[in-house]
Amino acid sequence: MSQLIEVKVPDIGDFDAVPVIELFVKVGDTIAVDDAIATLESDKATMDVPSSAAGVVREVLVEVGDKVSEGSLLIKLEAAGAAAASLPPLQGEGRGGDGSKPAADLPHPPPSLPLEGGGAKTAGGIVEVAVPDIGDFSDVPVIELFVKAGDTIKVDDAIATLESDKATMDVPSSAAGVVKEVLVKLGDKVSQGHLLIRVETASAPATPVVEASTYAPLVDGGPAPTASVSPAVAAAVPAAPSAVKLGGTVHASPSVRAYARELGADLAQVKATGPKGRVLKEDVTAFIKGALTTGVVPGKTPAAAAGAGLGGGLDLLPWPKVDFAKFGEIEVKPLSRIKKISGQNLARNWVMIPAVTYHEDADITDLEAFRVQVNKENEKSGKKLTMLAFIIKASVRALQEFPEFNTSLDANGSELSLVYKKYFNIAFAADTPNGLVVPVVKDADRKSVFQIAEETGALAKKARDGKLGPADMSGACFTISSLGGIGGTYFAPIVNAPEVAILGVNKSVMKPVWDGKAFVPRLTLPMSLTADHRVIDGALATRFNVYLAQLLADFRRVML
Known part of the structure; x- marks a missing residue:
């Protein structure tokens, strides 16, 4: 090939x-x-x-x-x-699994010639099922067997589980029928093409195939090693024709993991009875039976489960199941993917972050007049300044003045530390037909207000068109959620972890402001700053808000 x-x-x-x-x-x-x-x-x-x-x-x-x-x-x-x-060649006659040595030289000759591509080999109504292509791996231990002589199996039914030093994989059957012989046992080490079982197909006569009475394993392997696998390792193991699933700190085969997912069982809670601490299918079944008997929710402590079911305050109450149709006509529409994902993150942040919101009004009368004047001067060039661009630039200056706002909490084991960032990437919430997304203006401290305005416009268009990539929405230090184009007065935005603060702004409004002699009309911008109280206390948050309002009231301060 x-x-x-x-x-x-x-x-x-x-x-x-x-x-x-x-x-x-x-x-x-x-x-x-x-x-x-x-x-x-x-x-x-x-x-x-x-x-x-x-x-x-x-x-x-x-x-x-x-x-x-x-x-x-x-x-x-x-x-x-x-x-x-290209056609796949067969390995040389009389060679072992890796084709490097005559079968006669092997201490334990294999039951039959291996097939290079794995799969099935027919011998007079008996189909031989071998190890398929498993990439560059060889001598991989068999850690679990799912079939025995006399079992009836279908195509793609799992035969065995193999575990290399990088991944765990199930080997599916390439044929359907009755298992006549199982040619490997737990602990045997196999490679691509090694024979696993012999299957009598449904159309074949029910006559046994005579084989050698003494069969020794291909390699006398010891107990199967275990491995902790990272998600990226899946790439090292080709999945065709078998499906490769990755293990974690809990040792279980892919089929057992799939079975646990179907039943909603947390494998970390299941008591393992298999060799080397492996979780077996029977362990999952026993765990679910126990949960149904005791009423304990899988994955929760009995106290938490009791709190969930009885409203004891130890956990959240279960979501109420209501038949809304009995009250009147309804229509059910699925949530968009963006709303599903953002909803999970918002719920986590709302529950886990002790957030407090502080409100402030910024006098933007002079800034708005300046913005209108500059836009009029640049009318022919098409360049336009937005209030959001000024707010982003002012926020960068405020972050430089109050570096605690440009941090993230980081857990290293039981130790909690604060990461101070030396870069200034500002995210802004963009409303789209499918939900809210948060693109990021990178290195906003190095860009002019014109450049920021142009970039926010381009990112907002990409958001509406559904063309934002991961790089467009990563690396933010601070987020601004602007409802200025809609209205409202104040609100409490939710901190976007791992950031420690978020600024919400509403539609600017004319208010009477006392200048020491009389009330004068001033254009004010309502600002709502939500901060993580673990990092930022009330006094610091108020100082930040007041300083930001001063910058917007007199934008010359940004240059100081």
Whole structure:
């Protein structure tokens, strides 16, 4: 076979372990450069991953739900011209699993010749199922067996679980029928092409195939090692034709993990009875039975579960299930993906951050007059200043004056530290038909008000068009949520963790202000500053708000 082209996840900004929510290709598809391969969804954006090469898809290495990072392998392609001419060769006759040594020289000869591509080999109604392509791995231990002689299995049913030093993978059956022989046992080490089971297909006569009475394992392996796996490692193990799922600190096979997900069981809470502390399917079943019997919610302590069910105040009450249709006509519409994801983050931030909001009015009479004058002077050039651009520039100066606002809390084990940032990236909330998104103006301290106005306009347009990428929405130090185009007076914006503060502004309004002699009309901007009280106390937050109002009242102070 010609050299395969590997297509990986490109630069997706600061995001890591992003879930795959949709796949657009399968083995055998012919694709062109820039054709969409998959859709990824972070907590801030949804993005399609384009193909960097053209050809025929030979392997798809991820599944929906897998988490990937920059550099993770997605698919393997064969160039279109080479695809038609290439056929997978069989390994040399009389060789072992790696083709490096005659079978006669092996201490324990394998039951049959290995197949290079794995899969099934037919022998008079008996189908031999071998280890498929598992990438560059060899001598991988068998850590779990799911079948025994006499079992009836279907295509893609899991036969065994293998565990390398980087990943855990289930081996699916390439044939359906009755298992006649299981040719491996726990602890055996196998490679691509090694025989696992013999299956009698439904159409074959029910006659046993005579095999050698003495069968020794291919390699006399010891107990299977365990490994802690990072999300990016999935790229190292091709998933075709088997589905590769990654392990975590809890040791369990992919099929057991899928079973636990279906039942809603937290594997971290399940008592493991398998070898080397592995969680078995029976363990998950026993855990769920126990939860149903005792009434304890899986993953919660009995006290928390009691609080959830009885309103004891130890946990949140369960969400009420109401049949709204009995009260009148209803219409059900699904939430957009953006609202689902942002909702989860907002709920977390609202519950976990002890936030306090401080209000202040900024006199922007002179600033607004200056903005109108400059826009009139630049009418022919098309350049336009917005009030948001001035607020961003003033916020940068305030962050420089009060560096505690340009920080983030960071946990290192049990120790909590404060990270002071030396850069000034300002995010602003943009309203779109699908929900709220938060693009970021990078290095705002190095940009003029004109440049900031131009960049916010371009980012807002990308947001409305649904074309914001991860890099456009990452790295913020401070967020501004402006409702000036809508109205209102004051509100309490929610801090966007890991930031420690957020500024909300409403529509400016004329107010009578006492100048020492008389009341005069002044244009005022309502400002609402929400801060994380763990980092910023009330006095500091008030000083920040007052200072920001002074900057907007006399913008010359920004240059000081």
